[in-house]
Amino acid sequence: MIIQNVLADVITNQLKQQIKDKKVSVLLDEATDASNKKLLCILIKFIHGNEIKTHLGLKEVDCDHGIAKGLYALLKQSLTEFNIESKNVVGYCANNASVMMGSKESVKQYL
Template structure:
């Protein structure tokens, strides 16, 4: 085979091989799709982006020092947000130094599991609380007591607070079939929007049913006596 023919064949092979390329538009689409299913990471990024505001410039030497402090806070928040082991922060710090060799912040970042633990316990814990807050209690006028009608009223109330039904993570109601039934109920409508919904019936009613079931083995006279004692003192 002639040398020129060999070079032409090599050139043709190189032209037929697909060259992977990622345009700016493709990257934006990928980021957009990622944000739709990874809302937890999105909320983490939004929360950590405000760290540069809360750092007091008067105690910081320069902007680079502030950036290093913010990087420490974001890394510690990442561990707390995703329930990661404290041991992983040692590896994250090292891999950031390797991946971002041109970054002065990554080069200056010194965050071990001991320091990360102290930041979470003594800094982040003061501003991040895990508690239940009643944001609102509404009385709704309901013309019909069907599951579909009750769900429509519930969804209307959520809309007023800009909360989508798919973002509801917990649901608790009395044990009536219209509220907690396995087929046609408000719980089932919520599960259709969020299959990972955690639902619980009325705990007081559930405990009462347990007590009734346990008392079934007792003589009827004893059960009546206990009820009479309760009625007398009430």
């Protein structure tokens, strides 16, 4: 309870301050866990001081988010949570799945 209700908020607020107005790179990948839930892994990298910092987030992918528009919505939600503007996303990496990198309907196209 202390970790979830106290420390998590402190760490999240520190991270928000570190990321504020920084250029970031985003790496996305989908995975299925042992309980057969689909998850979207969102890795955000940025430079703070002389260090490269990495933040990892997981979002559950339900039936409404399994397509490119839905995955982009989950990414956008995560960026909004950390006050990262889309214009500050300067790098994007994902596997070669059409939903991630396709030329017509993909997360890449929405970015």
